[in-house]
Amino acid sequence: MRSSNPVFSRRGFSRDNGYAGFNAQQPQAGGPAVGTQGNPYAQGNPHAQDATNPYATNPYAQQDQYGAPVAPPRGSVMTMDDVVSRTAVTLGLVVVGATVAWVTDMGLGLAIGAALVAMVLGLVQSFKRKPVPALILAYAGFEGLFLGALSNYVNQWVPGAPMQAVLGTMAVFATMLVLYKTRIVRVTARFTRFVMIAAISFLVLSAVNLLFMVFGGGDGLGFRSGGMGILFGVVGVLLGSFFLAMDFKQVEDGVAYGAPREESWMAAFGLTMTLVWIYLEMLRLVAILQGDD
Numbered sequence: 671m672r673s674s675n676p677v678f679s680r681r682g683f684s685r686d687n688g689y690a691g692f693n694a695q696q697p698q699a700g701g702p703a704v705g706t707q708g709n710p711y712a713q714g715n716p717h718a719q720d721a722t723n724p725y726a727t728n729p730y731a732q733q734d735q736y737g738a739p740v741a742p743p744r745g746s747v748m749t750m751d752d753v754v755s756r757t758a759v760t761l762g763l764v765v766v767g768a769t770v771a772w773v774t775d776m777g778l779g780l781a782i783g784a785a786l787v788a789m790v791l792g793l794v795q796s797f798k799r800k801p802v803p804a805l806i807l808a809y810a811g812f813e814g815l816f817l818g819a820l821s822n823y824v825n826q827w828v829p830g831a832p833m834q835a836v837l838g839t840m841a842v843f844a845t846m847l848v849l850y851k852t853r854i855v856r857v858t859a860r861f862t863r864f865v866m867i868a869a870i871s872f873l874v875l876s877a878v879n880l881l882f883m884v885f886g887g888g889d890g891l892g893f894r895s896g897g898m899g900i901l902f903g904v905v906g907v908l909l910g911s912f913f914l915a916m917d918f919k920q921v922e923d924g925v926a927y928g929a930p931r932e933e934s935w936m937a938a939f940g941l942t943m944t945l946v947w948i949y950l951e952m953l954r955l956v957a958i959l960q961g962d963d
């Protein structure tokens with residue numbers, strides 16, 4: 671499962687990663703799916719007998735002598751508790767790194783270096799078929815150093831902006847979780863396509879604006895200040911919230927379809943990157959709003 675962060679491509683618990691559920695055969699006409707009998711992870715699961723289930727084929731799942739999938743041992747599949755605990759650890763490292771950078775008054779030069787290291791680590795993990803906890807934790811630590819230094823810098827310019835950005839990020843997370851759980855927001859194929867197209871457009875505009883800033887000076891195309899900056903920041907926060915919904919969908923599907931327990935690290939990785947995205951956009955938005963006062 672790749673992260674839902676728009677900087678990286680998505681893989682999900684797909685058919686080609688070897689982690690798709692454990693009900694590999696299609697259901698027989700008029701009867702339950704083959705392999706669900708006696709499977710403690712399939713009984714009572716409405717998704718287990720869905721012929722359109724994208725996680726229903728797993729070429730790596732073990733089979734018995736009759737060719738039917740064998741249920742994995744209890745404790746070997748991903749649970750919501752696994753996702754919560756690993757996300758807490760990953761976000762905790764982000765906080766620790768940010769605290770270290772803030773207390774030591776890390777310079778922006780070192781912060782940019784930490785951000786580049788975090789990006790490389792994130793890319794390496796994103797292209798791996800299986801999660802590597804060491805890479806994910808290292809990414810979280812270096813990302814935290816960057817966020818702490820940047821937040822300290824912004825706080826000197828706009829006092830209180832980082833705390834407001836943290837509270838805003840928490841509010842976005844809670845709001846999107848409620849909207850997703852109540853199915854007000856539904857993650858469909860059309861929803862996913864729309865979000866990905868919007869995210870790519872957003873990143874392209876950001877890159878063009880950066881080039882104009884570097885070679886033309888000033889604020890480039892005006893996406894980082896004034897009314898245009900506020901609009902751009904709101905769009906960034908909305909995109910982050912949409913990717914949160916997609917993260918929730920991946921976690922929900924992974925738990926429902928019996929993804930391996932180690933995939934909880936990828937879920938934590940994706941949630942962490944999305945929350946970092948939201949925090950950065952929220953920090954910029956708060957800085958623009960407060961700076962104009």
